[in-house]
Amino acid sequence: MPPDRRLLLIYAIILLDVVVGSAIGPSMPEFVRGLPQPQLWLSVGTGLFLGVQLFSAPVLGRLSDGYGRRPILILAAVGTLLANLLLLPVRAGFLFANRLSDGLTNGMYATVRSAITDISPREQLFKNLGIEGAIISLGFVLGPMAVGVLLTVLAVPPGRQARYIVAMAVGLAALNVVLSLLLRETHAQRGGVRGAELRAELGRALNVFTLWTRLATKDTPRRGLRAIVLMQVALTMSTGYYFYFVAFASLGPLHLDARQLSYYFMFFGSLSIGINYVFYTYLADRINQSKAIFWLALAGTPVLAGYGLVGASWVALAVLTVVDCLTLSLIQGLLEGLLAQRTTDEDRGEIFGLNQALQGLASFATTLVFGGLSVLDLRLPFGWFALCLAAVAWQARRGLQPAELPPAPLPR
Numbered sequence: 001m002p003p004d005r006r007l008l009l010i011y012a013i014i015l016l017d018v019v020v021g022s023a024i025g026p027s028m029p030e031f032v033r034g035l036p037q038p039q040l041w042l043s044v045g046t047g048l049f050l051g052v053q054l055f056s057a058p059v060l061g062r063l064s065d066g067y068g069r070r071p072i073l074i075l076a077a078v079g080t081l082l083a084n085l086l087l088l089p090v091r092a093g094f095l096f097a098n099r100l101s102d103g104l105t106n107g108m109y110a111t112v113r114s115a116i117t118d119i120s121p122r123e124q125l126f127k128n129l130g131i132e133g134a135i136i137s138l139g140f141v142l143g144p145m146a147v148g149v150l151l152t153v154l155a156v157p158p159g160r161q162a163r164y165i166v167a168m169a170v171g172l173a174a175l176n177v178v179l180s181l182l183l184r185e186t187h188a189q190r191g192g193v194r195g196a197e198l199r200a201e202l203g204r205a206l207n208v209f210t211l212w213t214r215l216a217t218k219d220t221p222r223r224g225l226r227a228i229v230l231m232q233v234a235l236t237m238s239t240g241y242y243f244y245f246v247a248f249a250s251l252g253p254l255h256l257d258a259r260q261l262s263y264y265f266m267f268f269g270s271l272s273i274g275i276n277y278v279f280y281t282y283l284a285d286r287i288n289q290s291k292a293i294f295w296l297a298l299a300g301t302p303v304l305a306g307y308g309l310v311g312a313s314w315v316a317l318a319v320l321t322v323v324d325c326l327t328l329s330l331i332q333g334l335l336e337g338l339l340a341q342r343t344t345d346e347d348r349g350e351i352f353g354l355n356q357a358l359q360g361l362a363s364f365a366t367t368l369v370f371g372g373l374s375v376l377d378l379r380l381p382f383g384w385f386a387l388c389l390a391a392v393a394w395q396a397r398r399g400l401q402p403a404e405l406p407p408a409p410l411p412r
Contacts, residue, residue, distance in 0.1 A: 004119045007128065009183050011135050013073060014112060016176040018139025020080060020169045022269075023147050024087070026261040027162040029250045031087075031095035038251060041092065043371030045099040046243045050367060052103035053360035058211070061110040061353020065346070068185045069115040072108060077180040079105030081173040087166040110352035117340045117348055118186040123285070126337040130280020133333040140269035144262030151259050158257060187345070211361070215354050218347060228339045229355050231293065231395045235331055236359040238388035240366035241304060244374070244381050252378045253312040267318070271325040279330055289334045290396055297393035300328030301386050308382030328389060 032041040064072045083102035086094050113129065120128045147165055150156070156164050212226075219225040249256045249264070256264065303323050310316040343351050366388065370381035 006184055006186055007116065007119055009179060010073075010112060010115055010186075011131065013077070013176060013179050013183070014132060014135050015139050015142070016172055016179065017077075017080060017108075018136050019143040019146065020084065020172050020176070022140045022143030022265060023165055023169050023172070024084070024143075025246050026144060026147055026259075026265075027165040028095065028246060030162040031090060032092050035092055037375060038247070040371050040375055042247045043244070043367050043374065045095055047364055047367040047371070048096060049099040049103040049106070050360050050363035052100060053106055054211075054357050054364065056104050056106070057110050057356035057360060058214075058350070058353040060105075060108065061114070061349040061351075061356070063349075064111040064114055064187065064353075065349035068187045069111050069118070069349075070180075070183050070185045072111045073115070073183060074177070074180045076105040076108030076111070077173070077177040081170065081177055084166060084170045084173050088163070088170070090162045090166075110356040111349060113336060113340065113352050114343075114349045115186040117343065118188075118345070122341075125340055126285040126333075127280055129336045129340060130276060130284055130333045132336075133280065134273050134276035138269065138273050140265055140272070142269075144265035144269070148259055148262040148266065151262075161259075187349075211354055211358050215351070215358070218351055218354075223342050225339070225342055225351065227395070227398075228335055228342070229358055231392050232332075232335050232339075232355060233358055233362040234388050234391040234395060235297075235328075235335065236362040237366040238304060238328070238385045238392065239332075240363060240370055240388075241307065241382065241385045243363075243367065244370050244385075245307075247374065248307075248378055248381070254310070254314075254317070255312075264317075268321050268325070271322060272329050275325045276330065276333065280333055284334060284337065289338055293331055293334055294393050294396035296327045296331050296334075297389050297396060299326075300324065300331075301389045301393065303327060304382055304389055305386040306382075307385075308379035331392065 028042060028045070029038065032038040032045075035041050060072050060076075080102060083098045083105075086098045086101060088094075113132070116128050116132060117125065146168060150164055150168055151161055154164065215225060215229060246261060248254075249261060300323075303320050306316075306320050310320065339351070339355060340348075366384070369384055373380035373384060
């Protein structure tokens with residue numbers, strides 16, 4: 001069966017969004033370099049970016065169920081463009097404004113996964129969501145690659161690198177607005193959202209303590225939503241190292257500048273693309289996913305601890321990165337596939353939105369932890385990340401009930 005053209009366009013939108021975000025990443029230390037404890041301020045920026053998703057993700061997910069996925073993706077693309085325009089003055093205050101603004105529309109990934117699930121035949125669901133993971137990895141390659149080419153070809157001096165990087169990101173974000181406008185709707189059963197419902201949704205979203213209760217109302221013992229989301233929460237806390245790594249690598253013993261960081265992310269992303277594609281195309285739907293998550297998390301736990309011990313060794317960093325790509329980097333797609341199997345057309349956006357909000361809460365919490373630990377010692381956060389991944393292994397060891405699958409949708 002040939003792929004739906006909308007699926008290809010969704011992948012392109014994801015790719016450009018990740019390219020923009022990953023291109024900006026290596027420049028962020030420049031915004032806070034003159035501040036005391038710069039690693040702490042980078043953590044504050046990350047906390048702002050993730051914290052606002054606590055309420056934006058459920059609202060966007062609910063709106064996508066009522067009005068469709070396309071309007072939300074357009075809104076997210078425009079939001080990313082405006083947020084990156086805020087970075088053109090290379091000042092710490094503008095970085096924090098960018099993190100706050102960009103986080104408001106970054107709830108789009110709940111909508112993206114809903115859209116992919118909308119148009120994916122059940123037998124291709126793991127593959128298509130796995131390819132989404134590979135596309136994200138590709139973005140993490142192309143973003144730093146573009147930065148490396150830009151800074152090398154134009155011979156940009158260190159003091160001006162951030163401005164050039166941001167200008168490139170703004171151009172790519174504008175292109176993503178165009179792609180989003182070209183996307184045809186994937187969600188056929190749209191009933192709108194009344195004003196009172198939207199106000200109630202926003203009120204519930206602002207009260208983060210209701211997130212778990214709302215998920216529980218959607219769950220049954222056989223559906224198993226909460227068990228999967230708990231594993232995703234623990235995994236999200238462990239993958240906080242993605243956000244921390246730039247600060248660690250630039251301010252720690254490695255002392256990487258923006259160009260060197262871009263080369264590293266090219267290496268990491270290239271490996272991840274190939275491994276994710278092979279795994280999700282040929283293996284993911286043929287194995288016991290719960291057992292696979294357990295073994296991958298168990299094997300990945302010492303990898304996270306090891307990152308804090310690499311010192312200035314590029315060889316040690318490369319070895320750990322390879323094992324990382326073969327273990328913990330594969331877990332997210334498995335969990336997304338298990339969760340997608342347990343959603344319906346009526347509540348898909350809402351469930352993905354609640355899941356992303358809970359992950360946002362986990363990200364915010366882990367940011368506070370690794371920010372505080374980094375002030376004591378730059379290596380300590382990796383011990384925290386390893387403990388969180390061990391919690392994923394423990395939860396997966398308990399196993400999941402077989403999915404209570406919704407009936408297959410009628411052909412469109």
